[in-house]
Amino acid sequence: MKEKVEKSMYGLGMVKGLGVTLRHFIETYIDDIRWLSRGRYYNDAAIRERQGPNARGVFTVQYPEEKLPIPEEFRYIPILIYDELEDGTHQDRCTSCGICAKVCPPQCIWIVRSTNPTTGRPIPEPTEFFIDIDICMNCGLCAEFCPFDAIKMDHDYEIASYNRDKAHIFNKERLSKPATYYAEIRPINSAKEEAVRLEKEAAKAQKAAQKKES
């Protein structure tokens, strides 16, 4: 076998390979010229083209100025959704049922349930809700199995901080986001869930009406 290698050692394979390198090198310049009038950087159309299946030339993104488009399903740390009622108050969707804490693989969710101070009965909303962001593995199981659509995964991935102890345990205040924000980052999913909820409410109303009649 050694002989076979030496027989064909004229460097032709290497020249062919260098041709590929040269093509890559030239392609970046061709791409620059193609985008000359529109601007290759700092606009959405260019980024989409550069990250799509037809991308040529340089793939890189100039990060802080340019950001990659985020697909709807992208998941980062969880957020708690609240509805804004007509009178301006906030209604947590969370009922502190604890399914998210149960399903969480690294067990980083900690919920403090509320009780009515006069009767001592539990109220279906959390007093406190902690997520240890250092432990959270962004798996999205909490959001997937929440029966009230209360906990969802965020899109904001820029959460670096100078503090590394208490600042990384997010409390309810830090986690809470309005339902409008959720509809903004995940339009398709939230529309679907909204439709299901309206359907359920309609069915409930119908049942109640039937009960009244009978």
Added chain:
Amino acid sequence: MDHKSKGNGYDVETDQIVVNLGPQHPSTHGVFRMVVTLEGETIVDLKPVMGYLHRNHEQIAERNTYLMNMPFTDRLDYICSMSNNFAYALAVEKLMDIAVPERAEYIRVMMAELTRIVNHIWAIGFLLNDLGAFFTPALYAINERELVLDVFEAVSGSRMMCNYFRFGGLARDLPEGVIEIVTELVHERLPRKVDELETYLTDNEIVRVRGEGVGVLTAEDAVAYSAGGPVLRASGVPYDVRKADPYSIYDRFDFDVAVRYNGDVYDRYRIRIDEIRESLKILEQVLRDIPDGEIQTGKPQYQVRVPEGEAYGRVENPKGELGFYVVSNGKPNPWRYHVRAPSFINLTALGIMSKRQKIADAVAVLGSIDIVLGETDR
């Protein structure tokens, strides 16, 4: 050890010295140590030392409920999280005795084959890195990987830690536009990239000299070490779990098991190119036949009920046969959970492959096995 021996065949008296390559070494792909006994530049003995990245995966899995383990399997072989999910889902589905809807099966195969392409592209790129071609081939190779990871991100929400499979189906259906992107990739972009890699590397004299006849693993040794995947098939054993024990819907597709016969570094590079082509063949058929319909059997549950028993689910991971052995005693968490990790088992053959090679070639041999330390050490 012999203090003075005539080991290298030139009747020159040399001392044997022991060199530790790693655990912090750029060529070991992570925290991994090779204890190399050298005579001059020739390797007399090589012992792989693993375990620096041990994080108690199996014990944690026995504490977790069945579903909780799914995101943990992503973190074994973090290059191919989709097919890790696949194997674990298969094992638990076997125990639960549930079927998977047709569309989900097709999507699963699609994701697994895309993962194989990504992994092989990555492996080729980093093999060239180990051969000394610093990062140019690697970056050319992973351009396309980036596009496939975009697909994974759109589908599962994460580029590498996908956590996409569920028992009896998938977490969610494909979002709009994904099929079109995958079609474009499979029919245009990826074949072009494979051809480019071939013209770039296959005939390259340096790759051939560094690869041909280096790190030979004979078919007998490969079987004796129970190596799997490209390492086994490059040694001339056409064993592929997808053909030998067809899981999911692999019996429906028309594809060949790639095999090469020299068992050296060069063949282990060539076989990865062959396998990408076969995967593209499967993907074309998947895209042609994928039906509409459900993607999950029954209602998704956060705590599945798993009857007593044991099951072994195995898939042909890009790196070899990946198996999950799960024993249930009816409780919410597995009683025993074991991973048969392909990188770990292929790595044990490193010693025999590197014997009588030059020390620089040991790095190339390690690169050609294609290990991921997350899976080796668990």
